[in-house]
Amino acid sequence: MTRAAIITEDLVKTFGGSVRALDGVSLRVPQGSVLGLLGPNGAGKTTVVNVMTTLLQPDSGRAEVAGIDVLKDPAAVRRSIGLAGQFAAVDDILTGAENLTLVGRLNHLSTGQARKRTHELLERFELVEAGGRPAKTYSGGMRRRLDLAAALVARPAVLFLDEPTTGLDPRSRIDLWKVIEDLVAEGTTLLLTTQYLEEADRLADRIAVVDSGRVIAEGTSSELKGRLGGSTIEIRLADDTEARHAGDRLSGIGDGNVTVDGTVVHVPATHGTTTLTEVVRRLDDENITARGLQLREPSLDDVFLALTGTSIADDAQPDPAQDRTDDDTTGQP
Secondary structure (H helix, E strand, C coil): CCCCCEEEEEEEEECCCCEEEEEEEEEEEECCCEEEEEEECCCCCHHHHHHHHCCCCCCEEEEEECCEECCCCCCHHCCCCCCCCCCCCCCCCCEEEHHHHHHHHHHCCHHHHHHHHHHHHHHHCCCCCCCCCCCCHCCHHHHHHHHHHHHHCCCCCCEEEECCCCCCHHHHHHHHHHHHHHHHHHCCCEEEEEHHHHHHHHHHCCCEEEECCEEEEEECCHHHHCCCCCEEEECCCCCCCHHHHHHHHHCCCCCCEEEECEEEEECCCCCCCCHHHHHHHHHHHCCCCCEEEEEEECCHHHHHHEEEEEECCCCCCCCCHHHHHCCCCCCCC
């Protein structure tokens, strides 16, 4: 079995004696892999990260990072990790280069080593031209890249990214995804918390769905989607009456029940495109004109909806540890 770089066992954390942010969270992240922690605000994702990065102590349970017990030797854990929180924690007055050099010195690099590492990271994150400008002049995407670069100054074996692309435009988000993929390809172990379904789908080897402080499902993206069964054909009709008529005529296609929801008919696509072809022929034979037709596979949002009864995009209460996040992007005391 591949050695685990991150282990948590039955983590429990409460706030104010009544808010149970973590309620027995157990996770295992193999070395060199990515675990996506998926859930709405208030699910406990940030609290998990804060415990594993030594910013919070659990009430009970244990956590181990890079083979080091988080409670027994927190200083050694901090020397082994990088952390980038939900908001870029960079000094606006300092230049990009000065931010990275400062982090290098805080990580006990010599002045020469810190400057060399700064140059390497500015090149890697395409910030060389902006390196001499104050960080306050950076765009949101540039600040995110600088924040991630700061988390990598000490070449950590394990990296924690807490909703790293929140608030970024689509282009900046995709650029940051590429950087993260390159890091993982080089062997970095990553725990990524996110509310973006496509982010978890693209980056994570395995996904843990968290809700109300508990892990309610875990597996690969395909495994989680497979829990909902196969694909579905969705046919949109002009009105409810025509949809009911189409539903009656399509009954018997596929191995499951044909259902009607308003103007949309859902047909189980038991045999994929073969079923789709049969649906099209049946509609044509019955002179039924569809306004829209698509073969739809289950999504992570479907999984989350099935598990919790709500969409991941729905608003939720903030994580009780929310304002404790981002106190430290380097993992150093």
